[in-house]
Amino acid sequence: MTKYVIKRLILAFVTAFIILSLTFILMKLLPFTKPIGNAEVQYSYYMSQVHLGFVLDLPREATGYGERLFRYVDSTGLVHNFYQTPVMVQYVSWLRNIFTKWEWGTSTYIMPNVSAIIIIGHRLPTSMYINILSVVWSVPLGIGLGIFAALKKNTMVDHVISTLVMVFISVPSFVLITFVIWIFAYRLNWLPTQWAQVTDPTLTKFLSYIIPVFVLSFGSICGYTRFTRAELCEVMESEYLLLARTKGLTKRQAILRHALRNAMVPIVPSILAEFIGILGGSMILETLYSIPGIGGLFVEALNAKDYNVLFVDMALFTTISLVAGVILDLSYGFIDPRIRMGARK
Amino acid sequence: MEIFDNSKDYGFSSTSFEMVRKDTNVKIKDAKFESKPTTFAKDAFRRFCKNKSSVAGAVIIAILLAASFLYPAISPYDVSPTSTYLTQALLPPKLNKSGTGFWDGTKNYKHIVYDQINECPADFIAHAVTKINVGDIEYTNIASKYGRNGYIALYNDKVLAPGASDDSLNGFFLNYTDFKVTSSGNYVAKLGLGTKEGQFEEAEMTDYRVRLQYKDSDSSTKYLELADWSSNYTDQTYDLSSALITAGISEIEKAKVRVEIKAKETKTFLLIRSAEIVCADATENENLAGIGFTDANKAAMVTRNEDGSYDKNYWQSNVFRHVYNVEMKYCDFTYDAYDAVFGSNEMVIGQSIMNEYKAKGWCEYDFAVGPSSFVKLSEECPVDSVEEQHYDIKNSVYQLDTHTTYYKYLGLKKAPTYLLGTDAKGHDLVTKALKSLRTSLLVATIATVVSLAIGLVWGAIAGYFGGTTDIVMERFTEIISGVPWIVMMTLVILLLGNSIVTFAIALCMTDWIGPAATTRTQFYRFKGREYVLASRTLGASDWRLIFQHILPNGLGTIVTSVVLMIPGCIFSEASISYLGLGLKGVNSFGVLLSENQAYLNSFPALIIFPAIIISLLMISFNLFGNGLRDALNPSLKGGE
Numbered sequence: 009m010t011k012y013v014i015k016r017l018i019l020a021f022v023t024a025f026i027i028l029s030l031t032f033i034l035m036k037l038l039p040f041t042k043p044i045g046n047a048e049v050q051y052s053y054y055m056s057q058v059h060l061g062f063v064l065d066l067p068r069e070a071t072g073y074g075e076r077l078f079r080y081v082d083s084t085g086l087v088h089n090f091y092q093t094p095v096m097v098q099y100v101s102w103l104r105n106i107f108t109k110w111e112w113g114t115s116t117y118i119m120p121n122v123s124a125i126i127i128i129g130h131r132l133p134t135s136m137y138i139n140i141l142s143v144v145w146s147v148p149l150g151i152g153l154g155i156f157a158a159l160k161k162n163t164m165v166d167h168v169i170s171t172l173v174m175v176f177i178s179v180p181s182f183v184l185i186t187f188v189i190w191i192f193a194y195r196l197n198w199l200p201t202q203w204a205q206v207t208d209p210t211l212t213k214f215l216s217y218i219i220p221v222f223v224l225s226f227g228s229i230c231g232y233t234r235f236t237r238a239e240l241c242e243v244m245e246s247e248y249l250l251l252a253r254t255k256g257l258t259k260r261q262a263i264l265r266h267a268l269r270n271a272m273v274p275i276v277p278s279i280l281a282e283f284i285g286i287l288g289g290s291m292i293l294e295t296l297y298s299i300p301g302i303g304g305l306f307v308e309a310l311n312a313k314d315y316n317v318l319f320v321d322m323a324l325f326t327t328i329s330l331v332a333g334v335i336l337d338l339s340y341g342f343i344d345p346r347i348r349m350g351a352r353k
Numbered sequence: 354m355e356i357f358d359n360s361k362d363y364g365f366s367s368t369s370f371e372m373v374r375k376d377t378n379v380k381i382k383d384a385k386f387e388s389k390p391t392t393f394a395k396d397a398f399r400r401f402c403k404n405k406s407s408v409a410g411a412v413i414i415a416i417l418l419a420a421s422f423l424y425p426a427i428s429p430y431d432v433s434p435t436s437t438y439l440t441q442a443l444l445p446p447k448l449n450k451s452g453t454g455f456w457d458g459t460k461n462y463k464h465i466v467y468d469q470i471n472e473c474p475a476d477f478i479a480h481a482v483t484k485i486n487v488g489d490i491e492y493t494n495i496a497s498k499y500g501r502n503g504y505i506a507l508y509n510d511k512v513l514a515p516g517a518s519d520d521s522l523n524g525f526f527l528n529y530t531d532f533k534v535t536s537s538g539n540y541v542a543k544l545g546l547g548t549k550e551g552q553f554e555e556a557e558m559t560d561y562r563v564r565l566q567y568k569d570s571d572s573s574t575k576y577l578e579l580a581d582w583s584s585n586y587t588d589q590t591y592d593l594s595s596a597l598i599t600a601g602i603s604e605i606e607k608a609k610v611r612v613e614i615k616a617k618e619t620k621t622f623l624l625i626r627s628a629e630i631v632c633a634d635a636t637e638n639e640n641l642a643g644i645g646f647t648d649a650n651k652a653a654m655v656t657r658n659e660d661g662s663y664d665k666n667y668w669q670s671n672v673f674r675h676v677y678n679v680e681m682k683y684c685d686f687t688y689d690a691y692d693a694v695f696g697s698n699e700m701v702i703g704q705s706i707m708n709e710y711k712a713k714g715w716c717e718y719d720f721a722v723g724p725s726s727f728v729k730l731s732e733e734c735p736v737d738s739v740e741e742q743h744y745d746i747k748n749s750v751y752q753l754d755t756h757t758t759y760y761k762y763l764g765l766k767k768a769p770t771y772l773l774g775t776d777a778k779g780h781d782l783v784t785k786a787l788k789s790l791r792t793s794l795l796v797a798t799i800a801t802v803v804s805l806a807i808g809l810v811w812g813a814i815a816g817y818f819g820g821t822t823d824i825v826m827e828r829f830t831e832i833i834s835g836v837p838w839i840v841m842m843t844l845v846i847l848l849l850g851n852s853i854v855t856f857a858i859a860l861c862m863t864d865w866i867g868p869a870a871t872t873r874t875q876f877y878r879f880k881g882r883e884y885v886l887a888s889r890t891l892g893a894s895d896w897r898l899i900f901q902h903i904l905p906n907g908l909g910t911i912v913t914s915v916v917l918m919i920p921g922c923i924f925s926e927a928s929i930s931y932l933g934l935g936l937k938g939v940n941s942f943g944v945l946l947s948e949n950q951a952y953l954n955s956f957p958a959l960i961i962f963p964a965i966i967i968s969l970l971m972i973s974f975n976l977f978g979n980g981l982r983d984a985l986n987p988s989l990k991g992g993e
Contacts, residue, residue: 023828027835034844178971180924182931182946183964190953295932307932310843326835333831 013338020334027326032102032319036095040077041313043116051080053121054090056114061101064091112323113316118309124320128302132287134203135294135301138220139286146225147232147279154236155268161241169233177230182292185223189297192219202298220293228282235278239271246270277339281332288328397984407980410973417970421791430769430781432788434938438779440759444690446774446958451689452483458691458770459483466499467682474684475499481693485686496653496676503679504547504624505649507672508556513616531607532630532644534565539633540593542579542610543645545626548586559614559621560584563591567605582615586624593630614672624677625649650679695768697737700757704750710734720750735761773962776949786945786963790970793942796853797922800860805915807861808868813899815869816876823873834866838925843934853939860922867921871914875907909985916978920971927967942967 043053054077057063064073066089073091080088093101105111113124157169176184193201200208204216243249244267252262294304302321309318391399402408425432447458466475467487473479475498493500534540544563561584565577577600579591597605610630614623629645632638646652653676710716715734719726724739741754760768773782815826845859879885880903888902923942929935930943931950938944942963949959 019824019828023831023835026828027832030832031836038844038847174975175972178920178975179968180927180964180971182928183968186950186953186960187964190957194954292928292932307934310934322836330831330835 012341016334016338020330024327024330027330028323029099031322031326033095033099035315035319036098038313038315040092041116041315042077043120045120047080049120050078051082051088053114053116054078054080054088056121058090060105060111060114062093062098064093065089066091112320115314115317117312117314118305118317124317127305127317128320128324131300131302131305134299135288135303136286138217138224138299138301139288141217141221142224142228143282143286145221146228147282149225150229150232151236151275153229153233155240157233157237158240158244159263161237161244166237170237173230173233176226177234181223181227181290182296184226185293185296188219188223203300220297220299223293224290232275235275236271239274240267243267243271273343274340276343277336280339281336284328284332284335288325401980401984404980404983406976407983410976410980413969413973414977417790417966417973418794421787421794425784425788425791428781428784430771430784432780432785432940434940434944436778436780438775441694441769441775441779442777443952443956443959444694444771444775444779445956446772447691447770448772451692457689458774459687459689461685461687463685464488464683465686466497467684468499469501469682474686474688477686477688478693478696478698480696481689483687483689485684487682487684490680490682492678493681494675494677494679496650497679497681498654500650500676500679500681501648502626503649504626504677505646505653506622506624506675506677507612507614508620508622508675509559509614509616509672510556510620511616512620513618515618531609532641533604533606533637534567534593534597534608535604536594536597536602538594538637540597541631542591542593543627543629543631544589544591544612545628546586546589547624547626556620556622557617558584558586559617559623561612561614561623563589564611564613565593565596565605566609566611568607576611579610650676691768691770695758695760697756697758699740700755700759700762701752702736702755702757702762703752707736707753710736724753733761735759773958774956776945776959777952778948782959782962785940786942786966789940789942789945789963790966792853792940793923793926794919796857796860796926796941797919800857800864800922801915801918803861804865804918805868807865808870809872809904809911811865812869812872813876813904816873817880817895817899817903819877819880827873830866830869833863836863838863842925842929846935851936851938853936853941856926856936856941860925864918864922867918868911868915871911872907875910876903879903879906909982912985913978913982916974916981920967920974923967923970 043050045053054063054065058065063077067087069076069089070091073093077090077092078088079090082088092098102113110125111123115122115124115127119127153169157166160166189201192199199218200212200216202216203220204213208216244263249262249267252266253259257265288303291303291307293299294301295307298304302324306318306321306325309315309321431438445458445460446456448456451457451459462474462477465477467473468475471479473482474485492503542563548558560582562582563579565579567575567577569575577596579593579596580589591610593608593610597603610628612623612625614621626649627645627647629647630641632641653674704720707718711718713733715729715731716736717726717728717730718739720742723742727736727739729737735757737756737758739753739755742750743752743754745751769781771781771783773786776782776785811826811830815823815830841863842856842859845862846855849855849858876899880898885898885902888898893902926935926941927943927946930941930947933947935947936944946960946963946967949956949963952959
């Protein structure tokens, strides 16, 4: 098992490395985006890029490097012609920067000349708070509803819960978000129409958490309810539960000691994976509710063609999903010894 | 062991034998099967039909599918993304005849500015307005085209230090266009002042004085005092001619009246309702009428001309000028947008069009005689009346001002009724939504089929063989799925261009991961089962184990996940377009939703209807998928 864990971790790292390398090269193949700002700001940006090895600084015009990015005559009269270095050279520089300086690139638009890592650091807490609140509230509620529906299987309560879950799981999230914002913020005027600013009063800040947390937890509550109900229903019909009942356990004991524990086997790993997902942000929600999180940052960066920020943001998402995958796979093995991931035929 | 050797001659051949029952006296008691033998597909179908909600889902999908193919084909409305019909943009839903009050293409407006001169809501067409209810006069401090009266507030935000002399700068001044004053003409300046308070909370009303400003012969500025500092806010009259007589001047060619307000230790203001210069001479009076004002709201709106010159009654001041207490009226009414667009409206039509109508025998018109010669002969004639002719340089008629019924002008037999209204491009929403649905469904189905084909093979191999094969294949899958689908899609759209085909390719590139993962899990689940072991013991090949034993068992789950991929594709496309990153300028569901996103508050039908369709589609596919899974894999019935 230890061997398998180590193998999985190393493989996850290698996978992450390959994904990031691939995306880096793909993104560098897209047209270069020039930074905003006046000539001095641009000059300092290009100089930092020269320093990082992504851009060449030549005293006269040259051919063979594609289009000239920028021309600048500094105070001493030196002429700077900036060109992009070849993509593979940029790739090597990029690797060197990460491993030696932990330097992931500089923003060109969102916060010009600021390191992308710092921007992510600014944006991460907001996304995290919302996610933590939503997980903390949706996991018990979802599982509780699922257990409730399974115990009352084929009664009115079960039908109502199942139908609602089916409806809400089917409605696309952007439709749900749009209508929740429209009804509660615009029509009824109960909640803020967008994420509270720093200067807003505490009450507004508190209220502006309601829509995002509610909308985010909606999907996972429905998911957990459905999943728990299905698993518990299956376990309830198993022979060992019948045996437990025949040997004299009360229904309560049988469910708590046997049914629930077995039903939780596939659910617990997905909860663990969900906790890793706390670091991510919902792109649709954060864009539509103007939340300064990393999901919204992604869309912002993509629209502004701020590829460096986009790349770091994407790297974060990739890492999160990979780690979540590893944890999901490993926890299956830990929780249920019958499942042996990676076993041969 | 051979019983017969055909080469030998036994005296009888193998064909001369006949199989017979030995115990003819015993009756066979086996009853015949009461039920007919059934196939797997028939059985699955029977089980599927038992599940009512799944059947409902399937029916809804079928209806939507049929509607998306048939409706755009029979619909007379053009919804191609390249065409726009701005005249009929954003019409409300209409099903019933106008005036029925429900779903009749009317919209209720509340608190709309009322145009008091044309006696209809501002910027609305009068004949389409019904049930109008004009409210009382309300006051606003913003100059408006539709406002009346009010005051001009001269507002001084300069604050003197405590104890500073009042006369240091004497506040500010205001002047008009120059005018001529003579000592014999009985020239009088009238100033209407007001005492309304409460507008400038931190400011207080201040003293004012009025002076006549003129240029001396040596072009130095001189003043004639008309009234000294005063705080009398009633209507004032200043006799300019007598002031001239007092000063011993007979005539001033270019004079201005200055109103100066005093600076104080707080901010100050003065309210002027009207300012007029009048004289005894009637023709001169007409000239003077332009340089004053009786309507402060109107005066505040007079601006500099485009050529840089000033309007005659333009007011220039070096203090802040606001309007104060402008009278506005607001009204509530019901507006029939269809009547407004397609009814008889003012319209300019060309000479050739009129000739066309004449040729068709719809009307009579003589260009030499003019508007009075217009006679409408047929109800088909779009033109209802002609108001005026316009001539070009060669003095021939080139266009006519008319009242024209717009739908007839478009060549329609009757005014169109859009069931759910039109969008910002003037396209019928129902046709557009269903046509978009068709495109999206087609793309989604193609992408799903391709993805399934790739995913099934990939997942089967990875899941069945396991070990190193699995690990290597999983790494590849992980790499592909590790790139977020939004990035993948945006990159493909950026690199290959903005089209439906590109989008389908982008979908295929990431979507095969889903079926592959499901198939792999199913293989892991079943490959250790006893029946597989038994089959393998009997010498079954890998091929047979995969396709005859394991795949049919896992098919239910795989099919369920694949069925959900179709709305999933529509959903991804819709989401990415909704965020503004996806396709543009094609009729697809996401584009439709993202285009209508802006009208959520003003025209909710535009977004509610597509949202309902996409939600309905997702729910139906979910129900359908569940029923399908239960039907294909009865052992899982009732789960999940």
